[in-house]
Every structure is written in C-alpha cells, then in structure tokens.
Amino acid sequence: MSEAPLLEIEGLRASVAGKxxxxxxxLTVRAGEVHAIMGPNGSGKSTLANTLMGNPRYAVTGGTARFRGEPLEGLAPDERARRGLFLAFQYPVAVPGVTVVNFLRQAVNAVRGEELPVREFRQNLFARMEQLRVDRDFARRYLNDGFSGGEKKRAEMLQLAMLQPRLAVLDETDSGLDIDALRTVADGVNALMNEEMGLLLITHYQRLLNYIRPRFVHVLMGGRIVRSGGPELAEELEASGYDAMEPAAPTA
Ligand SMILES: Nc1ncnc2c1ncn2[C@@H]1O[C@H](COP(=O)(O)OP(=O)(O)OP(=O)(O)O)[C@@H](O)[C@H]1O
Ligand SMILES: [Mg+2]
Structure with missing residues (x-):
C-alpha cells in the first residue's frame, strides 16, 4: 500500500501581472525526500513558492498541484498551512510590536485550529530552542525587527520546528546568507527532517547542499524543470553554469 506523494505537481502554469x-x-516530492531547486534569477523559483502557498497575485492557468493527494487549487493560504504546508520566504517581513514568542504562539494555534495551553506551548518552545541552540532572550525580541540575516533564519527554523509541517518549502535565494546563516539553516533542517517530512529547498548555493544533502536536484529554467538528477547535478552546475543545461526534450 503506497501513500500519495506529499506533493505532486503536473504541468503547472501560473501567471503574475498578466505574464x-x-x-x-x-515535480513530485515524497515523504522523507529532500529536493533542491536551482535556477537562474527570474526563472520562476519564488513564483513556484508563491503559487504553492496560494498567494492571490499568482494565478494558476493550467496543470495541477496536489498536496497529500488533494488538489491545492481553491484553498486559502491558512488552509494550506493547516494541512501541513510550510513556506519560508526569501524576504521575511519585520513585525514590530510582535515578539517571536507571540508570533510563534499565534502561528501554532492558527495551524492547529485550537488554543494550546500556554504552559505546554512554552515547554515545547524551550525544548525546541535548546535543540536548535537558540538563546532564550531571542524569543522576547520583535520578529525580524533589526534581525541579522542569521537571526532571521533562526526565527524561521524555530517556526519550522514548532509547526512541524509535512512539507517545508524554503526559498533561500540571493538573500545574502553568510556562512553562519547557511549553517543555521542546515543545522536546523537536519535536526528537524524526518521520514514523514519532505523538503523543497530553493537555493543558489551549491555550498548549502554540502550541509543538507538533497536526494534530488532540479534545474528550473524558463518556468519549468529542464533537468533533474542527484547531488552531482549541483556540482555540474557550479562547474559549467546554466548555459550548459540543455532543456530536456519535451515529453508527450
Ligand atoms: N509579484 C510580481 N509582480 C510582477 N512580476 C513578478 C512578480 N513575481 C514574479 N514576477 C516576475 O516573474 C519572473 C520570475 O520571478 P521569480 O521571483 O519567480 O524568480 P526567481 O527564480 O525566484 O529569481 P531569483 O533567483 O532572483 O530569486 C520575473 O520576471 C519576475 O519579475
Ligand atoms: Mg526568488
């Protein structure tokens, strides 16, 4: 008996601003798999993330995307989150006046659809902070307000740990991650990843893939996946660039 893949995307077309x-x-992602998506600037990587989260500015004009066997189309972003989809963004917004701890509590309650007792929430949060080696003072700061790149990543990993989604989509792109931030992401993901979970990692950094070993690497160009392979594909890209990537012959 085989379970439906976590994510099954077929012939997906999406437009933004009429284009x-x-x-x-x-693309198909199964439980326990890490997939990396690489591709030149403007190839549609963040558009894929936005479309998966149900951002209303992105209109699906063809194809299908199923999450755990159910079509995503027509589901509001919060409903997608409740079903276990998690998206972390390239440019997280600052939320002055909302502390990390309060933000996480709201997010956890929203996804669970019920109020978790404060004590239980705090115990869980402190355990996760310990696991991710985050200082306790961090939880009292305002979300992303004056956060360094690495601290934003730490907040994101904490969110991932607290929500325990089935599929996480991390759009890391050109957000200027330094080596510490790369490690924060890598250590966080490696601590949280399990056989039930899938990960879609959007990145420009071959280096990140030395820390988070993907099972599959995909090259996205011109709004579709033109090559798929194992981790060696990322090394090939690093060596020869995207120009050398021949688009795959169209399949019937
Ligand atoms: N909200 C939007 N409004 C207008 N155009 C958009 C919007 N979002 C994406 N686009 C356009 O869609 C194309 C693909 O953008 P996208 O952000 O998906 O690329 P990307 O692969 O994530 O690039 P990068 O590597 O630079 O992050 C670009 O031409 C971009 O200008
Ligand atoms: Mg992007």
Missing amino acids: EILTGLS
Whole structure:
C-alpha cells in the first residue's frame, strides 16, 4: 500500500501581472525526500513558492498541484498551512510590536485550529530552542525587527520546528546568507527532517547542499524543470553554469 506523494505537481502554469511565469512545471516530492531547486534569477523559483502557498497575485492557468493527494487549487493560504504546508520566504517581513514568542504562539494555534495551553506551548518552545541552540532572550525580541540575516533564519527554523509541517518549502535565494546563516539553516533542517517530512529547498548555493544533502536536484529554467538528477547535478552546475543545461526534450 503506497501513500500519495506529499506533493505532486503536473504541468503547472501560473501567471503574475498578466505574464506567464510557470510554463508547465512538473515535480513530485515524497515523504522523507529532500529536493533542491536551482535556477537562474527570474526563472520562476519564488513564483513556484508563491503559487504553492496560494498567494492571490499568482494565478494558476493550467496543470495541477496536489498536496497529500488533494488538489491545492481553491484553498486559502491558512488552509494550506493547516494541512501541513510550510513556506519560508526569501524576504521575511519585520513585525514590530510582535515578539517571536507571540508570533510563534499565534502561528501554532492558527495551524492547529485550537488554543494550546500556554504552559505546554512554552515547554515545547524551550525544548525546541535548546535543540536548535537558540538563546532564550531571542524569543522576547520583535520578529525580524533589526534581525541579522542569521537571526532571521533562526526565527524561521524555530517556526519550522514548532509547526512541524509535512512539507517545508524554503526559498533561500540571493538573500545574502553568510556562512553562519547557511549553517543555521542546515543545522536546523537536519535536526528537524524526518521520514514523514519532505523538503523543497530553493537555493543558489551549491555550498548549502554540502550541509543538507538533497536526494534530488532540479534545474528550473524558463518556468519549468529542464533537468533533474542527484547531488552531482549541483556540482555540474557550479562547474559549467546554466548555459550548459540543455532543456530536456519535451515529453508527450
Ligand atoms: N509579484 C510580481 N509582480 C510582477 N512580476 C513578478 C512578480 N513575481 C514574479 N514576477 C516576475 O516573474 C519572473 C520570475 O520571478 P521569480 O521571483 O519567480 O524568480 P526567481 O527564480 O525566484 O529569481 P531569483 O533567483 O532572483 O530569486 C520575473 O520576471 C519576475 O519579475
Ligand atoms: Mg526568488
């Protein structure tokens, strides 16, 4: 008996501001798998993340995306989150006046659809902070307000740990991660990843993939996946660049 894949995307087309960006993208992610998506600037990586989260500015014009066997189309972003989809963004917004701890409590309650007793929440949070080696003072700061790149990543990893999604989509792109931030992401992901969970890691950094070993690497160009392979594909890209990537012959 086989369970439905976590994510099954077939021939997905999506437009933003009247322009088609995703042009027939197909991708399947199963539980326990880490997939990396690499691709040049403007190829549609963040558009894929936005479309998966149900951002209303991104219109699906063709194809399908199923999450745990159910079509995502028509589901509001919060409903997608409740079903276990987690998206972390390239440019997180600052939320002055909302502390990390309060933000996390709201997020956890929203995803669970019920109020978790404060004591239970705090115990869980402190255990996760210890696991991710985050200082306790951190929880009292305002979310992303004056956070360094590494601290933003730490807040994101804490959110991931508290929500325990089935599929996490991390859009890391060109957000200027230094080596510490890369390690924060890598250590966090490696501590949290399990056989039930899938991970879609959008990155420009071959280096990140030395710390988080993906099972599959995909090259996204012109709004679709043109090559898929193992970790060696990321090394090939590093050596020869995207120009050398021949688009795959179209399949019937
Ligand atoms: N909200 C938007 N409004 C207008 N155009 C958009 C919007 N979002 C994406 N686009 C356009 O879609 C194309 C793909 O952008 P996208 O952000 O998906 O690229 P990317 O692969 O994530 O690039 P990068 O590596 O620079 O992060 C670009 O031409 C971009 O200008
Ligand atoms: Mg992007």
